[in-house]
Amino acid sequence: MTRSLTYAEAIREGLRQAMALDPSVFLLGEDIGVYGGAFGVTDGLLAIYGPERVRDTPISEAGLAGCAIGAALTGMRPVLEIQFMDFITLCMEQLVLQGAKVRYMFGGKARVPMVLRTPAGSGTGAAAQHSESLEAWFAHVPGLKVVAPATPVDAKGLLLASIRDDNPVIFVEHKLLYRTKGEVPEEPYTVPLGAADVKRAGSDVTVVATSVMVSRALEAAEQVSRDGVSVEVVDLRSIRPLDVDTVLASVRKTGRVVIVYEAVRTLGIGAEIAARIAESDALYHLHAPIIRLGGQECPIPYNRALERAAVPQVDDILAAVRQVVAV
């Protein structure tokens, strides 16, 4: 049975069900207990599972990242909340040099089944140190997996899949999505990691999007459909592993591509997707140059208008779609 839940509620339900199904799953993070998490995602879980499994921590991001790794190495399935994705920079050594590598460095003997959940993205007026979108940094590291759900139903399913996965998973939540609603099945289910999803089928243009950009792409698609332009929206869902096949199949069909993501445009996910298209036979299907829409080459500014201008908006996607169909 499904019912309408917000993205935050869907994640909370996923956490609650994962903890009910598996006693080795526990949560740790700053202010996740009585406070309920900076964005309220873990609200109420302390009352159900108690302070040992919903563990409030001091502000020690590096220590906590290592703590999750150590617990995962020895039989637990920790889910660590890092309060803002910006703060994940404080965890870099542990995540990149330890968590991602121990299995390989040790010849395949170790497993690190941990999830690091973190709210990302701009649009809240929190400015440069609370608005980062750093998913591509982690997607560059073999040994890590990176997912970024765009809808409540995907958020719950990807979370349950991430918790069951035996590798470290960076689970990127977008702050602007927390209050968005969608139909979510009540029972536990998983959405596979590494599988993109066609959120809207179309024939003229492929828009490849991630996270909050999926809903903006869908809105743009709806608007241009009135002009007779049919847009296919591919939601990557996972950044690593990357489902290139779904993207290429769409491109072969449409011959036109716009890639839209919030992180800084240069050297990001868009470059990777464009390169994969260029390296494949899908290149021969292109009727127009590929367009990448990403964040501007600046930190996220505070002022409302500047902040909006720093990352792709619906109008930017509309303009890009019109540009590729005009060729």
Add this chain to the structure above:
Amino acid sequence: MKTAIPPTDRGVSRLRTMQLIRAFEEKAGELFALGKMHGTMHLSIGQEAVAAGVCGALGPDDYILSTHRGHGHCLARGADVGRMMAEFLGKDTGYCRGRGGSMHIADLDSGNLGANGIVAGGLPIATGVGLSITMRKTSQVCVAFFGDGATNEGAFHESMNLAAIWHLPIVFVCENNQYAMSMPVTAAMGVDRISARGAAYNVPGETVDGMDVRAVEAAAGAAVRRARAGEGPTLLECVTYRYKGHSKSDPQRYRTRDEVEAWQGRDPITRYEAQLMAEGALTPERAEEVAAEARAAVEEALRFAEASPEPDPATLLEDVYA
């Protein structure tokens, strides 16, 4: 090739562990000089009493986390010498199938969660191991080894604090070998003793003579008992010395030959042998036998390693993910 320790011969068993570490390290240095080893390595000659004493205080189900200078910890924990040597030579039979080398040896079967190429890198991980032990309600203990240099990393301080507030069953073992590469410990911190740093976290700190295996084992044993009893972590500073340079590229301009010789005069192996002999528990002949056995075990390990196959390049991408 397991370094099994007969319980009836406990005094000599610590000597055997220390001799095995020394023989292994000397052979590793020799192999490096001959160009048979790739990369770099960090020898623990002079520090054998810390590895032997601390690991001697542990039970079979306990965990250790080691450092870049970790060969001794691994051997003292009971690692197979042949598989260690094979890893040094980058062989497929090595502990890490030739993926890790000297700085990343792990033997999960003996609770050795791995050496670490990052100074203080294992300390946050130790808090998770401690938390896992607490949540799984076992009576295990986790020993985290690190050097004096690690205590100036933020990771040390965050980990000490987490271990303290959650009363984690961790023994933080600092091998204070006087230098963080070339930086003298006296110039790198504002306190006289590393053990004093425990006070900031309400973690009991103790300094012991790290050249005395019995002193180390006694102090480690007390810390392990505290941890097992649920009384929380201990910071144990073992004052020791590395006879060799930091790594194979160290010109050692930061210390004098006199200083090195003065420490060598307190050699943990010679000293322990003298103690045992004075107690009538060891004869010079038996002492020589123990040393010869250690050298023979290392030679046998080397033969195994040299005869072992190289990893197949086709397996390069195996085990990145579980």
